[in-house]
């Protein structure tokens with residue numbers, strides 16, 4: 001069995017409580033589906049370092065403050081992933097997608113209307129649960 005791919009993922013929230021999502025390129029694993037920005041943790045990097053690097057590269061932002069939200073392990077037909085998900089509420093820079101992916105800000109209650117990879121179901125549940133607690 002191939003080894004687990006460790007991924008740092010950011011749930012980026014803006015001042016209006018909206019979440020940043022982007023659409024994976026068709027040729028990528030889980031292509032065409034929407035995602036929270038992030039990418040693989042490189043050798044020698046902490047998850048936090050990977051998160052900051054990926055969000056700078058993909059979304060043009062510098063993370064100032066973030067907190068662990070959840071960790072999801074998921075087996076797809078072709079690979080196994082471990083998604084280390086962080087809530088990012090403080091950042092500098094204007095968020096936008098720098099790698100040619102379609103992107104948008106969405107209200108939390110609209111997240112369910114987008115097609116995400118299967119592993120993301122648990123992330124979205126956690127976002128909605130956490131949001132409810134703060135209303």
Ligand SMILES: Nc1nc2c([nH]c(=O)n2[C@H]2C[C@H](O)[C@@H](COP(=O)(O)OP(=O)(O)OP(=O)(O)O)O2)c(=O)[nH]1
Nearest residue numbers: 007009029030035036037038039040081117119120
């Ligand atoms: N970034 C991200 N990846 C996700 C999400 N949900 C999910 O199942 N994944 C999976 C898809 C991929 O198998 C893996 C992320 O790997 P990736 O190939 O996009 O990583 P990367 O951005 O570093 O890409 P690369 O440049 O190394 O090719 O995690 C999500 O919400 N965000």
Ligand SMILES: [Mg+2]
Nearest residue numbers: 037038039040
């Ligand atoms: Mg990525």
